[in-house]
Amino acid sequence: MILRELNGKMPVQGKDCFFAENSVVVGEVTMGDQCSVWYNAVIRGDVHYIKMGNKVNVQDGAVIHATYKKSPTTIGNNVSIGHNALVHGCTIHDNVLVGMGAIIMDDCVVESNSIIAAGAVVTKGTLVPSGSVFAGMPAKKIKDINKELMSGEIDRIATNYVKYAGWYK
Template identity: 75%
Template structure:
């Protein structure tokens, strides 16, 4: 059974159509939209501030979603894939975003819609990732504009695949 527990009187709110892996952890002030999935060893920790996720968000194996105490909540839009072992901390991610494996998005960053954070990238505090772009590196910088093929071929494909994958476990 996953660890799903209240903290300071606030309990996670998880729609019934979401998939939560047996060893995932979700605690505190976490609100998820429909068709989300939280995968093996992922942690969504809404103990120090709120975490709000839209619809069709997948938090892949080993990823950590957290916030900063009384300062920076975490907001995640619709159709967002958070790759294996990524860290998303006290930031805002808009719709249609792919957060690559092992990447880190730090406090008070804003990742605008239709963007990709490359695997292993470190998006440092207060960075604004402009809509329709790919950011990579340490620290992450814009490397190019994204085209419609990447939006449909990667961002939408991966989010939709995770809805399919989660159906295998329900």
């Protein structure tokens, strides 16, 4: 893992976190407990801060970044950032699944208990209301979250990634 100080700011992690050997975390990045950063994932807090809560997994090839002096990135608790997703200068609340290859652009707000479908492109400034599933390009609401999606996808994936990280420690 590359854990690098930049401009006097060193990444800070909580307890029981896992970092794959070729993950990169740079600069003003703060993450909570039980987070995991997987292979080829990059979290680059060089131009603005990135704050992540507890039990956040950043899967293989994902990129988290921000916009210089304008749009930081804030991620809540129990959030899964899928393989090759791009999360940029936005706010993601608690209990969110960002699907594989999804893109969330500057100044978006993804409220709690939501899913951004694989391959979705959430354009600049979009508000994803709590309990929504957004899909497409540009992403639009396609349905409301039900109990099966909450427990079967959002909770299951976040919990499983804590377990998977344990296999590597």
